[in-house]
Amino acid sequence: MTPPKRPDGIIIALDGPAGSGKSSTARAVAARLGYRHLDSGGFYRAITYAALRAGIDPDSWGSLTHAQLDTLDVHGHATETGYRMTVGGRDVSAEIRAPEVNAHVSQMAAVAGVREWLMDALREAGARGGLVADGRDIGTVVFPDAELKAYLICDPEERALRRLREQGADDLSTEHVRAEAARLQGRDQIDSSREAAPLRQADDAVVIDTTQLTFDEQVARIEGLARERAGIDRNADVS
Numbered sequence: 305m306t307p308p309k310r311p312d313g314i315i316i317a318l319d320g321p322a323g324s325g326k327s328s329t330a331r332a333v334a335a336r337l338g339y340r341h342l343d344s345g346g347f348y349r350a351i352t353y354a355a356l357r358a359g360i361d362p363d364s365w366g367s368l369t370h371a372q373l374d375t376l377d378v379h380g381h382a383t384e385t386g387y388r389m390t391v392g393g394r395d396v397s398a399e400i401r402a403p404e405v406n407a408h409v410s411q412m413a414a415v416a417g418v419r420e421w422l423m424d425a426l427r428e429a430g431a432r433g434g435l436v437a438d439g440r441d442i443g444t445v446v447f448p449d450a451e452l453k454a455y456l457i458c459d460p461e462e463r464a465l466r467r468l469r470e471q472g473a474d475d476l477s478t479e480h481v482r483a484e485a486a487r488l489q490g491r492d493q494i495d496s497s498r499e500a501a502p503l504r505q506a507d508d509a510v511v512i513d514t515t516q517l518t519f520d521e522q523v524a525r526i527e528g529l530a531r532e533r534a535g536i537d538r539n540a541d542v543s
């Protein structure tokens with residue numbers, strides 16, 4: 305077992321399609337290890353929310369300059385356990401989950417200039433290690449040297465059902481579940497077919513299908529792999 309080469313621990317990269325369980329799993333694994341959680345989708349969501357709020361036409365997002373992005377005043381603030389997103393100094397944790405942001409975020413995330421603009425902030429989060437980061441290109445582009453990479457997959461209708469339950473939806477009919485599955489797959493289609501850092505499994509990622517797993521099973525699986533990769537004992541301090 306190799307000891308961590310970063311002062312605060314290893315970097316764990318979780319990628320996969322929409323609703324496959326990345327963020328919830330990353331948060332739980334980070335809590336168990338005493339690591340920080342980086343939800344990179346939150347950054348793309350905050351930029352999308354800020355651009356919509358500023359009235360910038362989505363058709364023009366492809367030509368957004370770094371100076372224009374700076375004026376949107378989007379920031380991720382490190383907390384004890386993760387990152388809190390603000391726009392114009394205001395916490396936007398709830399707003400960035402709105403259906404309007406869901407519908408537009410993949411369009412924003414496909415813009416190469418936006419991804420370049422964000423890269424330093426995302427990499428800075430991993431500078432000391434001790435990080436569980438989730439997204440679409442964490443293991444392939446943001447932290448290609450992450451000590452552990454996992455690629456989570458899950459049946460689309462199961463993903464849709466979980467998402468609807470999370471939202472407290474009353475209507476869990478087949479029709480409603482299929483409509484939500486189509487929305488998730490629409491986002492996956494844009495994310496995996498774009499030129500800039502498309503969603504794809506890193507060659508050295510462990511694939512975990514969460515369809516038949518309980519939440520605790522998938523968390524325990526990744527925590528176990530992380531402890532192995534970090535060379536740490538289950539009962540020992542992980543940093």
Ligand SMILES: Nc1ncnc2c1ncn2[C@@H]1O[C@H](COP(=O)(O)OP(=O)(O)OP(=O)(O)O)[C@@H](O)[C@H]1O
Pocket residue numbers: 320321322323324325326327328329345466467470514517518519520522
């Ligand atoms: N194994 C599981 N069994 C049941 N529910 C699960 C399981 N894994 C995750 N969930 C639930 O599925 C929902 C989607 O998970 P999560 O938000 O982590 O997905 P995600 O991949 O980060 O999605 P997105 O890409 O849209 O941000 C959450 O409500 C989460 O609690």
Ligand SMILES: Nc1ccn([C@@H]2O[C@H](COP(=O)(O)O)[C@@H](O)[C@H]2O)c(=O)n1
Pocket residue numbers: 322323344345346348349409410411413414438439440441442491495
């Ligand atoms: N590394 C990433 C993370 C996210 N995206 C884009 O943001 C969207 C929202 O992400 P969630 O994880 O919050 O669902 C996602 O659909 C991608 O378009 C990305 O490109 N790269």
